[in-house]
Amino acid sequence: MGASDSLQSKPVEPHAPEVPSGRMADAAYTTMRKKILDNVWPAGFQATEGDVATELSMSRTPVREALMKLQQEGLIKVTPRHGMQVLPISPEDMEQIYQILTSLESTAAELVAERGLDDEALKPLIEATEAMDQALKVDDLDAWAVADEQFHTHLLMLCGNEYLRGVVLNFWDRAHRARMVTLRMRPKPIHSTREHIELVAAIRAGDAALAGSAQRAHRKRAGTELLSLLKRLGLSRL
Known part of the structure; x- marks a missing residue:
């Protein structure tokens, strides 16, 4: 048997596909x-x-x-x-994070309104508010939190500014961590759902000033509510 025959007679070992x-x-x-x-x-x-x-x-x-x-x-x-x-997140961290979110998400809301998008383009926002409302009707806070996160994610996607989106998402994720800890400690988020519906109405009307002020008021109220809760519970770290 020649060398070539010897090589050909050896079974070929299968290799799992390499993942970069x-x-x-x-x-x-x-x-x-x-x-x-x-x-x-x-x-x-x-x-x-x-x-x-x-x-x-x-x-x-x-x-x-x-x-x-x-x-x-x-x-x-x-x-x-x-x-x-x-690492923990302190109430002081959360206060600064909400200051950033209040400012930049308000700008995002204004940018979306200025784009003059039709209802088809705004469908993700509309559906998210409907999902939030439905979740509250059946007292499903986890479903509400998912819909709320989808709303904010789509708002940033629709604003058309990828740099703004990247910055906000980084800090929004950190706020998400604190919000999930306190989700069942806070009042039922009826106000938040209504504020999202009002924001969508301002965006559909193409009113950038109203959209920006609506989002600013929403974030300020939510931030104040969260920080007050952390202080009342004596939570110095999350």
């Missing part, structure tokens, strides 16, 4: 960030790099890349040989 490390790191980042923002990993939660890799069924390399990115965003602290720890 960057894609795995993105998946690790997305999963870990969601766990933090949804308080599955609450403030103070600690885990080693190996523990996280095991939980996500990944190697350590993409997990390490994701940890560095989350640390840059201020969500965790990474300590060599000790792993990571989820």
Whole structure:
């Protein structure tokens, strides 16, 4: 048997398709960030790099890349040989975050109104307000929170300014973390739902000034309500 015959007689081992490390790191980042923002990993939660890799069924390399990115965003602290720890959000942090959201989301609302979009383009906003209203009727706060998040996400998508959208989404996610902790501690969000409906009406009318003021009033009220609750409960960190 010649050398070529010997080579051809060996079975070919199947190879699993390789997944680019960057894609795995993105998946690790997305999963870990969601766990933090949804308080599955609450403030103070600690885990080693190996523990996280095991939980996500990944190697350590993409997990390490994701940890560095989350640390840059201020969500965790990474300590060599000790792993990571989820950092808390203080009421002072929340106050500053709501100041940013109040200003930039008001601008986003004005931009959407100025675009003169028809009802088909505004359908995601309209459907989100309807979902919020329906969720309140059946006392489903989790469904309400999902619809509320969809509303704000679509508002930013429709504003046409990707830089503004990116900044707001980063801080909106952090506010989401505090809001989910206090979701069932706050009054039923009837006011919030009505304010979203009023904002959609202003946008449909093409009234940028009214849309901006409506969103500004909504954010200020929501921020005051949240901060007052944190103070009343004595919550110094979330």
